[in-house]
Amino acid sequence: MKRLVIIGVGLIGGSLGMAARGRRLAQTVVGIGRSADTLRQALQLGAIDEAASDFATGIQAADVVVLATPIPQILDDLARLPALLAPGAVVTDVGSTKGEIARAGDRLFPGGVFVPGHPMAGSERSGVEAARADLFIEATWALTPTPQTDPEALNRIRDLARGVGARTVLLDPDAHDRGVAVTSHLPHVLAYALAALAGKESQTSPALLDLAAGSFASATRVAGSSPELWRDIALSNRTALLRAVRAYRATLGEVEAALERGDGDALLDLFQEGNLARKGA
């Protein structure tokens, strides 16, 4: 690969650039971004070889384009790409939801050169200053081709993901979204909700946060993530997340009912079920 072009050099885009440069997966890694400061920082940190603030110029002669911005901008940029891409170029994205993006890709790239993807390697940190060349090692990188996706394009993106150390998983875009609704989006919602509740209660019980130990820290860790980013993800995966939140509230409703009855057996059953599932995960 000659030119790997990354649009958005934050945590994911910056880490991908570092990893691709470190492993020499491309002759040149180009970063595109709207902020000159971020691009300068990405250059300094060794995340990219070249910076481009002009979208059309940056895309020129790209072999592989990776869209690594928040979802609303991925959708915008996806629409601008077909007119600019060189023949033979392939495109992927790293958005946390795939149904909406895959449908847009099918509409915009009838030749199937768009491969929707999702490296599951985020963190509550963000920005290129948090980027790491080893971010994807052993991480799961979901690829969600549609029937229209060109198998050759899929192979090239799969090679890129594996090249930076990830384990790839192929999934239908909607199956992906239903899955991450439970394993990623719901955990973020639960963390925000718990932190918000504790914050509210600490206003009347100041000692409350003194009593926050390890379980609270783990349960709220990802509430440190960007609220704007997660609003966008929640809206983009609204149907599946709504289903997951409802299912979860129903499960918690069983705990509530067991506590009301003082039913230790029912509590034990549910705790054991969770304990076993956790061990199997």
Next chain:
Amino acid sequence: MKRLVIIGVGLIGGSLGMAARGRRLAQTVVGIGRSADTLRQALQLGAIDEAASDFATGIQAADVVVLATPIPQILDDLARLPALLAPGAVVTDVGSTKGEIARAGDRLFPGGVFVPGHPMAGSERSGVEAARADLFIEATWALTPTPQTDPEALNRIRDLARGVGARTVLLDPDAHDRGVAVTSHLPHVLAYALAALAGKESQTSPALLDLAAGSFASATRVAGSSPELWRDIALSNRTALLRAVRAYRATLGEVEAALERGDGDALLDLFQEGNLARKGA
């Protein structure tokens, strides 16, 4: 202190023994337990100097007695202690709930030598094999005296907690229980419920657990804890936990309603509230 007697040498009791021995807080640390294997292991790991399988013999000549078993056994042992204690001895416990235990202590120790306590230093691991001499360093150790508690007894237990490196906090037993319902017991319930839901859904969507990344691991970490222990804690703090579960389900209900309406502003408000509270914690 001559003899520090620890009833129950698991994670907490064993770590306390190691820390007290390492810092020479007592001439002799005695472990009492029902399992000869556990006592032998505690001796080998350096958690205790002497083991006693007979309760009455072990308690003889104790200066400080620490009840470090699950809550039901703390309540049983508390009732047996007054007849066996030497004059001048003080007693504390490490149970995760305090209201029920403090009321039993007031009834059983009219002289006020029982000081209810709760070191917030557990983990999803358990047993003396997980014990560590540094477990309490920088940990919060809640002490929940009642109006009846002897101030001198309180000072001695406070010295012990500080002596092993903990930061002590004084609280009313019921305020403690309302606090930990939100900051510790609710996080455990949420983790069990999320792991149970994911386990159930993975039966029809086998790819689901492939999509479990860092946020799922954090959110379910404490579902690795003993289900029996947490059933006991949940029942012992039933009223406060029920209140916390209801409040949490109501907060999640706001997320559900916002998702139903596609209301990004409401989602952002709640996520920002959680994000801020997390940073303040």
